[in-house]
Amino acid sequence: MIKNTLLPVAEFCQRRKNFIAQMPNNSIALIAAGKEVTRSNDTEYPFCQNKHFYYLTGFNEPDAILAIIKADDVAESVLFSREKDPLQEVWHGRRVGQNKAIKDYKFDNCFALADIEEQLIPLITGKTAVLICQNEQNDFQQQVLNWLSQIKQASRTGAKAPTTLIDCNNILDEMRLHKSNAELDIMRQVNVISGAAHQRAMQQSQAGKFEYQIEAELLHEFASNGARYPAYSSIVAGGDNANILHYTDNDEALKNGDLLLIDAGGELAGYAADITRTFPVNGKFSEPQSLIYQLVLDSQNLAIAAIKPGQTLAELNRIVCEFLTKGLYDLGILQGNLTILIAQRACKKYFIHGLGHWLGLDVHDVGDYHASAMREQLRPFADGMVLTIEPGIYIPSTDKSVDEKWRGIGVRIEDNIAITATGFENLTVNAPKTIADIEALMAD
Structure with a gap:
């Protein structure tokens, strides 16, 4: 009865293309993966990925963030994920890492979560709009607002922060239907x-x-x-x-x-x-x-x-x-x-x-x-x-x-x-x- 049940990577790539086609020009979408939830003391419930994130990525690790950029000459997807860590992997299991994420999941780029502010804030800067799923974790929405605040504080140096925040749930809901x-x-x-x-x-x-x-x-x-x-x-x-x-x-x-x-x-x-x-x-x-x-x-x-x-x-x-x-x-x-x-x-x-x-x-x-x-x-x-x-x-x-x-x-x-x-x-x-x-x- 058991068959190959993995969707082809090409399907996730096409979904990202379809999503980009519905984004306004000069915008960036930020979608967070799920988080592990503590069950008791130092044990967790079985991990369940954020469904919108999974729909666009097929990537099943916690804490990751997907950035999708659409500008006049750019349409790309960038993943931020946990970096390879031999000690953590001995205790908790193997991680995909950045190189394998690009190779196996076909992201245009992938950075470690530790580098997110260094790599993501320049991607947000100069965009007109930011798309987020507004029913996501409150802490992630607050993090997005913090990034926007950092960009605004650098306005004297020429940095321009997005002026529009868009809920992209309607786009993804319709796609998933x-x-x-x-x-x-x-x-x-x-x-x-x-x-x-x-x-x-x-x-x-x-x-x-x-x-x-x-x-x-x-x-x-x-x-x-x-x-x-x-x-x-x-x-x-x-x-x-x-x-x-x-x-x-x-x-x-x-x-x-x-x-x-x-x-x-x-x-x-x-x-x-x-x-x-x-x-x-x-x-x-x-x-x-x-x-x-x-x-x-x-x-x-x-x-x-x-x-x-x-x-x-x-x-x-x-x-x-x-x-x-x-x-x-x-x-x-x-x-x-x-x-x-x-x-x-x-x-x-x-x-x-x-x-x-x-x-x-x-x-x-x-x-x-x-x-x-x-x-x-x-x-x-x-x-x-x-x-x-x-x-x-x-x-x-x-x-x-x-x-x-x-x-x-x-x-x-x-x-x-x-x-x-x-x-x-x-x-x-x-x-x-x-x-x-x-x-x-x-x-x-």
């Missing part, structure tokens, strides 16, 4: 890995096991196939815990007769999968569980079938809400005048989150949804976008307004969908989701 063929190939792979993990979880599920034991099965399958880390904290929610949307305690015992909702995906080469499956702990749906489950599955299939370029999440939401409202009415969970219930989107009492979100280097990936004042997401779909489709119904055990047989049932089903030129591609190909397929797998 449209996936290349190479990106889509990685996302296909991480979906297959994650789908296999969901299969494993189904097969290992049984009453008496703890949620964290099933989580361990997911992590094993991810890492065994090259996705060393989960893309987000896995949700393994048995019974009524499924009605807590971001439940991550994962510490309760599984009970016979309960459903188990798992929202989990691996991360491969920085790209996330985000898959949810809900299935019976004992391998057999009860009648009330199957009725709710089939309603959610049918609504998801209806939404996915309607996906094509030009479609919107707002319209998919309308389709799903109408379908779920009627379905809940037919089951007796919603009562009243059906026409009024549909107009009021009464299903939102039990379908309490959005239908989907962009997916990519981040699980909730960047990209403008073109949301209206009514929070309708009006962005037309286009070839290369990837999103989740994840309807759900959540009936907490405390809901006394419904028959007792429905209480404590929580169901969500989530697939990852790529928009194509003519329709869609469902990347989530091997995670069973029909009742028959789930029960058959769990019976093996």
Whole structure:
């Protein structure tokens, strides 16, 4: 299952070229890498690179800074990174260093971080504008302001500081929203890995096991196939815990007769999968569980079938809400005048989150949804976008307004969908989701 998952260096070079094309003339963009985060005393959490920085560089060391310069006769990228240090490398691992950064990552130049003020301030001086990602670490934004202040203080010697500070998040968000063929190939792979993990979880599920034991099965399958880390904290929610949307305690015992909702995906080469499956702990749906489950599955299939370029999440939401409202009415969970219930989107009492979100280097990936004042997401779909489709119904055990047989049932089903030129591609190909397929797998 493991394939070469590294994007070609040429892809990162092309991204930098595309970014430069959208920069104003006589400007410099400064984008910082992530920092290591202390977990306890002198140990760190596994390093996670700043996604915008990674998108433009493919470089996975902390503390680095990327400078991209655009002027009349110059378009270049300069990296500032940790220098080679034999003692530090013995303790903490090998560093790329400056020469290898130029050779392997195709930067026009690379300097040690220790030389940043000497080398970077002249690059900033004389530029009209500085572009930064304004949601980056506050300390880096302050450092940029300090550099600008130093240049201003040298104005008597002829130094000219940039007069405009531009947030470049919009440029990078828009670039990241449209996936290349190479990106889509990685996302296909991480979906297959994650789908296999969901299969494993189904097969290992049984009453008496703890949620964290099933989580361990997911992590094993991810890492065994090259996705060393989960893309987000896995949700393994048995019974009524499924009605807590971001439940991550994962510490309760599984009970016979309960459903188990798992929202989990691996991360491969920085790209996330985000898959949810809900299935019976004992391998057999009860009648009330199957009725709710089939309603959610049918609504998801209806939404996915309607996906094509030009479609919107707002319209998919309308389709799903109408379908779920009627379905809940037919089951007796919603009562009243059906026409009024549909107009009021009464299903939102039990379908309490959005239908989907962009997916990519981040699980909730960047990209403008073109949301209206009514929070309708009006962005037309286009070839290369990837999103989740994840309807759900959540009936907490405390809901006394419904028959007792429905209480404590929580169901969500989530697939990852790529928009194509003519329709869609469902990347989530091997995670069973029909009742028959789930029960058959769990019976093996």
